[in-house]
Amino acid sequence: MVKGIVRDAMIEIIDFIRKAIDVIDDDQVNSMINVLFDT
Numbered sequence: 813m814v815k816g817i818v819r820d821a822m823i824e825i826i827d828f829i830r831k832a833i834d835v836i837d838d839d840q841v842n843s844m845i846n847v848l849f850d851t
Contacts, residue, residue: 819845
């Protein structure tokens with residue numbers, strides 16, 4: 813449950829960073845999420 817909340821927060825943060833910087837592509841974001849959460 814906590815892991816899910818943290819994951820949702822991380823997804824929002826990463827999405828915000830991606831919009832702010834606009835250089836990180838979706839594949840990199842998905843790879844980071846997968847590495848961080850072993851999904």
